[in-house]
Amino acid sequence: MSQHAHQQCINPDCQATFDIGRVLVACPDCGALLDILYDWDRLPVPAWSTFEQRWSTTGVNDDGRLDFSGVWRFRELLPFYRTADDIVTIGEGRTQLQDAHQVAAEIGLKRGQLHLQYEGLNPSGSFKDNGMAAAFTHARMVGATKVACASTGNTSAALALFAGLSGLSAIVFIGSGKIAYGKLSQALDYGATTIQIQGDFDACLRRVQQIAADVPDLGIYLMNSVNPFRLEGQKAIMYRVLQALEWQVPDWIVVPGGNLGNSSAFGKAFTELHQLGLIDRIPRLAIIQATGANPLYELHTEQGVRWNDGHWDSAKRDALYDRNIPANTVASAIEIGRPVNLPKALRALHVMDGIVRQVDDPTILEHKALVGRYGFGCEPASAASVAGTRLLIEQGVIDRDARVVCVLTGHQLKDPDATVKYHTGIDMKAAQDHAPVSDPAGRIANQPVRVDDDLASIVAALGGDPALVS
Numbered sequence: 001m002s003q004h005a006h007q008q009c010i011n012p013d014c015q016a017t018f019d020i021g022r023v024l025v026a027c028p029d030c031g032a033l034l035d036i037l038y039d040w041d042r043l044p045v046p047a048w049s050t051f052e053q054r055w056s057t058t059g060v061n062d063d064g065r066l067d068f069s070g071v072w073r074f075r076e077l078l079p080f081y082r083t084a085d086d087i088v089t090i091g092e093g094r095t096q097l098q099d100a101h102q103v104a105a106e107i108g109l110k111r112g113q114l115h116l117q118y119e120g121l122n123p124s125g126s127f128k129d130n131g132m133a134a135a136f137t138h139a140r141m142v143g144a145t146k147v148a149c150a151s152t153g154n155t156s157a158a159l160a161l162f163a164g165l166s167g168l169s170a171i172v173f174i175g176s177g178k179i180a181y182g183k184l185s186q187a188l189d190y191g192a193t194t195i196q197i198q199g200d201f202d203a204c205l206r207r208v209q210q211i212a213a214d215v216p217d218l219g220i221y222l223m224n225s226v227n228p229f230r231l232e233g234q235k236a237i238m239y240r241v242l243q244a245l246e247w248q249v250p251d252w253i254v255v256p257g258g259n260l261g262n263s264s265a266f267g268k269a270f271t272e273l274h275q276l277g278l279i280d281r282i283p284r285l286a287i288i289q290a291t292g293a294n295p296l297y298e299l300h301t302e303q304g305v306r307w308n309d310g311h312w313d314s315a316k317r318d319a320l321y322d323r324n325i326p327a328n329t330v331a332s333a334i335e336i337g338r339p340v341n342l343p344k345a346l347r348a349l350h351v352m353d354g355i356v357r358q359v360d361d362p363t364i365l366e367h368k369a370l371v372g373r374y375g376f377g378c379e380p381a382s383a384a385s386v387a388g389t390r391l392l393i394e395q396g397v398i399d400r401d402a403r404v405v406c407v408l409t410g411h412q413l414k415d416p417d418a419t420v421k422y423h424t425g426i427d428m429k430a431a432q433d434h435a436p437v438s439d440p441a442g443r444i445a446n447q448p449v450r451v452d453d454d455l456a457s458i459v460a461a462l463g464g465d466p467a468l469v470s
């Protein structure tokens with residue numbers, strides 16, 4: 001395993017460290033999240049120009065394969081792998097930063113100051129591919145054969161695509177009636193075993209964590225963003241933003257917040273770049289949530305919960321979660337009531353002098369249409385970043401001449417139902433709640449397995465022995 005990387009608990013009162021080759025999704029000592037940390041003093045860190053030169057590579061062999069990837073092009077900034085042979089890539093992260101002057105004019109920013117980081121251009125159509133490239137690399141280092149995730153849709157699409165290409169078997173848990181059709185169609189087409197339980201994302205995540213931890217016989221490697229390697233790959237989104245801006249740091253990064261993996265990864269990316277002397281200042285962060293799924297907004301903005309050197313007020317989180325408020329928003333990718341990366345997001349907000357805002361569904365859909373009108377297109381969750389930027393300009397928090405980067409997290413075709421419904425009033429998604437009208441005719445038809453939200457039933461559906469579950 002890499003000699004200069006280790007896993008470390010983020011809890012300041014614990015800080016336990018673990019070998020990079022262990023499969024962990026939480027600190028075994030205290031249950032907190034883990035970071036991947038590097039011994040930078042003993043590692044070579046190239047100049048920006050090295051990363052830039054790799055961008056033009058088209059090769060599929062040897063180093064060309066790595067240079068072609070928008071994640072591994074920056075491999076010296078996530079050096080947890082042993083050798084290049086470990087690295088998994090499917091050409092993820094060849095995405096672009098677009099100057100969106102028409103959208104800028106609509107939302108009140110000066111011409112040339114609004115940039116959209118268009119992550120919909122990834123192979124599976126969302127930013128999730130960045131993280132999967134890193135997590136699959138780790139999965140391969142440790143010899144995993146089965147990978148699983150809970151998903152609001154895009155994680156499952158990315159996982160299924162990477163698994164299909166790297167010969168691992170994929171299991172995805174999705175909530176009933178909660179997934180956009182584009183994403184469901186991907187998981188099925190890429191051949192994942194798709195477990196559709198009666199419940200929402202948070203229920204799915206609980207189950208898949210249980211399956212990975214408590215039913216070791218199934219031998220499942222967990223790919224949700226509690227997996228710290230995912231976040232290492234997602235740091236690369238910010239490296240690409242910087243490259244497109246010729247290594248000039250923008251004023252604001254605006255990102256939708258669901259499970260808060262992206263915002264956590266961005267905070268870590270900028271912290272490290274600053275430590276390494278590659279940037280001289282850190283941009284501010286705005287995390288935008290949907291009003292119907294706003295736990296971070298509630299805790300950070302309304303209740304004033306802060307990172308506080310790691311001693312953040314978890315009692316306030318527990319009290320909020322005890323209210324069991326169901327997440328409900330048209331932006332299904334951020335329809336999450338209990339974000340697993342909450343502590344890391346609080347840390348990112350601290351490091352990036354960040355703020356959190358919420359926008360309601362009609363506002364999200366209006367801004368999705370706006371992004372679509374001017375040539376990019378995105379799914380509802382992604383448009384929260386643009387809607388949030390307008391709100392922050394109106395509130396006087398973001399200056400009209402500030403340089404702003406909004407992350408467009410997913411492709412427009414991910415969620416055609418939302419687009420069609422916005423433009424026509426026809427609700428295609430309602431069909432998901434009905435039983436199939438006919439048996440599928442395809443020879444390799446891959447139907448979702450509908451299961452109750454019950455551990456023994458899920459284990460049985462996965463071919464395990466339900467008697468092993470107490």
Ligand SMILES: *Cc1c(COP(=O)(O)O)cnc(C)c1O
Binds near residue numbers: 126334411
């Ligand atoms: C996963 C996802 C999000 C939420 O990102 P987090 O890292 O979980 O906060 C937002 N938009 C899209 C399109 C996504 O797929």
Ligand SMILES: [Zn+2]
Binds near residue numbers: 010011
């Ligand atoms: Zn710990």
